Amino acid sequence: MEQKIAYPFSFFIGKINNCSMLVKRKWWKEVVVYQLYPRSFKDTNGDGIGDLKGIIEKLDYIKSLGIDVVWMNPVYESPNDDMGYDISDYRAIMQQFGTMEDFDVLLNGLHDRGIKLIMDLVVNHTSDEHEWFKESKKSRDNPYRNYYHWWDAERGKPPYRWSIFDEQSSAWKYDAATSSYYLHIFSEKQPDLNWENPQVRSEVYDMMKFWMDKGIDGFRMDVITCISKDIAFPELPKGMAVSDWFPYYAKGPHLHAYLNEMHREVFSGYDCMNVGEASGVSIDDALLFVDEDRNELQTFYHFEHTGFGISKDNFMYVDDTNRDLVEWKNIFLRWDNVFAEKGWGTIYLGNHDMSRMTSRFGNDSDRYRELSAKMLHTFLLSMRATPYIYNGDEIGMTNTNHTSIDAYEDLYTINYYNQLRNNGGDYEGFLRSHAAISRDNGRTPMQWNSSTHAGFTTGRPWLAVNKNYTTVNVEEQETRSDSVLNYFRNMIQLRKSNLTLVYGKFELIDENNKQIFSYTRQLDNQKLLVVLNFSDREARLKSDVDISGAHVLISNYVKPLGIDLYRPYEAVIYKIIKNQ
Numbered sequence: 209m210e211q212k213i214a215y216p217f218s219f220f221i222g223k224i225n226n227c228s229m230l231v232k233r234k235w236w237k238e239v240v241v242y243q244l245y246p247r248s249f250k251d252t253n254g255d256g257i258g259d260l261k262g263i264i265e266k267l268d269y270i271k272s273l274g275i276d277v278v279w280m281n282p283v284y285e286s287p288n289d290d291m292g293y294d295i296s297d298y299r300a301i302m303q304q305f306g307t308m309e310d311f312d313v314l315l316n317g318l319h320d321r322g323i324k325l326i327m328d329l330v331v332n333h334t335s336d337e338h339e340w341f342k343e344s345k346k347s348r349d350n351p352y353r354n355y356y357h358w359w360d361a362e363r364g365k366p367p368y369r370w371s372i373f374d375e376q377s378s379a380w381k382y383d384a385a386t387s388s389y390y391l392h393i394f395s396e397k398q399p400d401l402n403w404e405n406p407q408v409r410s411e412v413y414d415m416m417k418f419w420m421d422k423g424i425d426g427f428r429m430d431v432i433t434c435i436s437k438d439i440a441f442p443e444l445p446k447g448m449a450v451s452d453w454f455p456y457y458a459k460g461p462h463l464h465a466y467l468n469e470m471h472r473e474v475f476s477g478y479d480c481m482n483v484g485e486a487s488g489v490s491i492d493d494a495l496l497f498v499d500e501d502r503n504e505l506q507t508f509y510h511f512e513h514t515g516f517g518i519s520k521d522n523f524m525y526v527d528d529t530n531r532d533l534v535e536w537k538n539i540f541l542r543w544d545n546v547f548a549e550k551g552w553g554t555i556y557l558g559n560h561d562m563s564r565m566t567s568r569f570g571n572d573s574d575r576y577r578e579l580s581a582k583m584l585h586t587f588l589l590s591m592r593a594t595p596y597i598y599n600g601d602e603i604g605m606t607n608t609n610h611t612s613i614d615a616y617e618d619l620y621t622i623n624y625y626n627q628l629r630n631n632g633g634d635y636e637g638f639l640r641s642h643a644a645i646s647r648d649n650g651r652t653p654m655q656w657n658s659s660t661h662a663g664f665t666t667g668r669p670w671l672a673v674n675k676n677y678t679t680v681n682v683e684e685q686e687t688r689s690d691s692v693l694n695y696f697r698n699m700i701q702l703r704k705s706n707l708t709l710v711y712g713k714f715e716l717i718d719e720n721n722k723q724i725f726s727y728t729r730q731l732d733n734q735k736l737l738v739v740l741n742f743s744d745r746e747a748r749l750k751s752d753v754d755i756s757g758a759h760v761l762i763s764n765y766v767k768p769l770g771i772d773l774y775r776p777y778e779a780v781i782y783k784i785i786k787n788q
């Protein structure tokens with residue numbers, strides 16, 4: 209096959225305003241989002257913890273990626289029980305991270321470079337050190353009492369609620385001062401806010417407006433489906449599977465009313481973007497959240513594909529029998545179909561709650577790390593959904609695979625381990641699994657160069673740097689045109705110069721192929737074929753799409769073979785020339 213295309217990507221689809229897409233064009237559908245975990249990005253004061261000045265120092269690097277939006281994990285004041293997801297002051301910057309002045313410099317620095325900023329909105333719960341909670345626990349008649357969910361002890365023990373973040377596995381904590389229990393779906397330092405109370409909702413909307421008026425461009429909304437729950441707290445059915453928890457913890461009777469109210473009170477006043485973390489939302493009710501006519505959310509992210517390689521009935525353990533690519537492809541197909549005409553999707557393979565994408569979905573061996581990381585970027589940036597790329601994945605960072613509990617900082621790993629240990633559970637198996645799937649795998653410091661601690665800090669990093677930093681780092685990858693980093697940049701440019709990759713119709717090719725994930729994207733007369741070998745073996749693609757004469761737009765091998773044979777982790781995007 210003839211190689212016709214040369215970099216940079218030089219073609220555009222004709223008149224984009226006339227194209228026949230069914231969904232409405234919006235800027236937030238066309239952006240690429242870079243998720244930035246401040247604690248691990250860059251430390252400038254030697255305390256081993258990333259800070260806002262560190263992000264400011266790296267603004268030109270961030271710009272160089274070609275991304276459009278930064279989602280920054282929480283930087284608000286917090287005692288850090290859950291690394292910032294336990295907020296004690298929504299309007300202050302965590303001292304470890306810097307000051308509000310630093311924040312303003314950062315925001316302006318991003319805007320000056322044409323990059324938008326979305327912040328985490330964590331309002332299912334606060335920290336137990338938030339003023340509201342400190343008041344609330346003082347007495348049963350305190351004006352803030354009703355800001356949280358309390359269960360008075362004279363009613364007996366509250367119906368059991370499980371918490372994965374709690375050593376005792378209970379989501380109710382007894383507080384002797386008022387002889388009552390309070391609800392905390394997450395750790396005992398994260399009491400759940402009572403959204404039934406209109407005052408709570410109005411405080412949250414005011415706080416959101418405070419940040420929007422400062423100039424941020426929107427929010428990523430933490431466990432947003434949990435804000436409304438069944439506060440009658442019915443008993444959990446006996447023997448209930450872990451995966452059936454949603455009706456008891458989330459998606460309560462007023463969820464849509466609250467989201468609608470939030471849209472009216474806050475989002476409708478700004479040209480902004482939002483994305484909800486939507487545990488429990490399925491394809492059946494997806495559009496209830498993001499159909500634009502309903503005025504709730506713009507987008508959300510679901511979790512269905514993240515179960516790959518993990519036990520189906522208890523997501524704490526690795527299960528290699530649950531690695532069926534055909535099933536996985538169908539998950540993406542189903543979700544794509546949901547948003548074909550209304551709403552809009554998101555796509556991600558890594559974040560601060562997951563282990564590293566290259567280790568989980570690719571192959572982190574020396575031989576295949578770079579190839580598979582590039583293949584996964586080709587996937588993320590060629591699907592019909594807004595892509596979220598987690599910092600570090602642009603250089604193919606990998607898991608640390610710790611097998612000792614002492615190596616962990618994440619309360620989720622530590623507390624669940626203790627829970628199992630105290631109750632005679634399989635804590636060793638859990639630890640073995642967590643070497644591959646723990647959240648700390650995704651939180652290790654960014655690998656900037658091959659100097660001590662990867663150039664992340666001059667002090668002692670809060671979480672150990674991955675040992676492979678001398679070979680896997682930004683500085684080294686800047687020097688090579690074939691690095692993961694430069695491939696990622698090229699792939700972003702390809703997406704941005706080609707609306708077919710954003711809005712084009714998605715169709716699976718050779719859907720029963722167990723090694724290859726392949727699909728076409730089509731918009732008007734433009735047709736692209738994406739071929740991704742997800743395996744470490746050669747694979748053949750069965751397809752009717754004629755690639756003779758096609759342009760190769762991008763490929764992670766030096767030269768595609770041009771036949772139906774694909775090498776391990778090979779990724780190619782073809783522009784099909786003939787009208788087929």
Ligand code: NOJ
Pocket residue numbers: 290293330394430431485560561
């Ligand atoms: C989801 C966040 O992404 C995670 O990091 C956090 O622990 C929980 N929500 C609780 O806020």
